[in-house]
Amino acid sequence: MSGLIGRLRGRGRPPFAALAAGLGLAALSLSACGGGDAPPANVVATGSAPSYYPADYAQVINASKGEGGTLTIYSNTDQENWAPIFHDFQKKYPWVKKISANNLDSDEVFQRVLSEQATSGSPADLLVSNAAQAWAEFAAKPNALMAYKSPELAKLPKFAQLLPNVYAMSVDPLSAVYNKTLIDQQPDTLQGLADLVAKDQGKYRDKITTRDVKGSFGFTVSHAFTSARPGSWAALQKILPLARPETSSGTQLEKITSGEYVAGFFISAAPAYPVAAKSGGLLKITFLKDGTVVLPRGVGIAAKAPHPATSKLFADFLMSQEGQRAVAEGGLTSYRGDVETRKDRHTYQELVSKVGESNVIFARYAEVPGAEVNAFVSRWNGLLGH
Known part of the structure; x- marks a missing residue:
């Protein structure tokens, strides 16, 4: 794929998902998802859509029953994130017996589909990725995505539609993470972190981590932050010379836990x-009150989806109240206002309550010109310590 996908390479998932990726498509069937249990309370009615859907939606449901009961998703989303979603969807539409979802790199989702379409055709029904620029490039291609307007749109915030025919599955924030035993204080702003490390550069040299901007994920979130907060370069000039980049959040978390780093941001x-939660209080997560980037996870239906009706059911379910509950239960961040925040279920409303809506920065699903990419990467990496 040309454009930004060819220029930047990045991982949209931590390294502990690598094993699942090596196994290829992992099928989560009813039995694997607790099919013997009673339907969960958040599933409204088996085999039927919400009451506010149009009457002719029954045709979509009936068509799905004739598609063989399978669904294939190309994604960069981990199996533990998918598990409650598949469980509840299959409870609601029990004739869908097998859902296969792989774990690819964020850009590889699109590369694989394009490669398959150029040869014998692709088995992918839906695409899920948080590679914002790659989505923008892919969605602009003729006949890449099925034209589909979800009946859930009227119930959702405007930011739920990322591009024509591309919707938000989740809106996942970028955090700052600290090892509580190794840092003098735990600032909740980027400027606060800059002021802290500037007081003792020797102590914090090579002890701060951020995301590698040569990868598409790192570029997207870092570029979104500085575009929205151009004055933040003054703080970055203090932090980046002491920082080291990593290519995944998983690696960053491992090294903060071990003490190799004391803190990291854009994780x-x-x-x-x-x-x-499993660190025994060693790690603290916070969100930057001078700007927290949110990276939506996009979902779209392939133009030549082998199971188009079932794909529509699944996309609509993801955006429904019951689907967004399952999204949050899987560890991602729900964005519907009618999904309740709980200790084990994170929501956009929860983030707003912590940093204020004016301090939420959405990473845009738009392709960035190559010259701008190169200029940003050069400026950022030019500040890093070596």
Whole structure:
């Protein structure tokens, strides 16, 4: 693939998902997802859509019943994130017996589909990735995505539609993570971190981590932050000379836990939440009150999806109240206002309550010109310590 996908390479998931990726498509069937249990309370009615859907939606449901009961998703999303979603979807639509979802790199989702389409055709029904620029490039291609307007749109915030025919599955924030035993204080702003490390550069040299901006994930979130907060370069000039980049949130979390780093910023909260919960209080997660980047996870239906009706059911379910509950239960961040925040279920409303809506920075699903990419990467990496 040309454009930014060819220029930047990055991972949208932590390294502990590598084993699952090596196994290829992992099928989560009803039995694997607790099919013998009673339907969960958040599933409204088996085999039927919400009452506010149009009457002719029954045709979509009936068509799905004739598609063989399978669904294939190309994604960069881990199996533990998918598990409650598949469980509840299959409870609601029990004729869908097998859902296969792989674990690819964030850009590889699109590369694989394009490669398969150029030869014998692709088995992919839906695409899920948080590679914002790659999505923008892919969605602009003729006949890449099925034209589909979800009946859930009227119930969702405007930011739920990322591009034509591309919707938000989740809106995952970027966090700052600290090893509480190794840092004098735990600032909750980027400027606060800059002021802290500037007081003792020797102590913090090579002890701060951020995401590698040569990868598409790192570029997207870092570029979004500085574009929204151009004055932040003054703080970055203090932090980056003491920092080291990493290519995944998983690696960053491992090294903060071990003490190789004392803190890191622009770390995906989705993998950070469970690691911090299991750290025995060693790790603290916070969100920057001078700007927290949110990276939506996009979902779209392939133009030549082998199971188009079932794909529509699944996309609509993801955006429904019951689907967004399952999204949050899987460790990602829900964005519907009617999904309740709980200790084990994170929501956009929770983030807003912590940093204020004016301090939420959405990473845009738009392709960045190559010259701008190169200029940003050069400026950022030019500040890093070596």
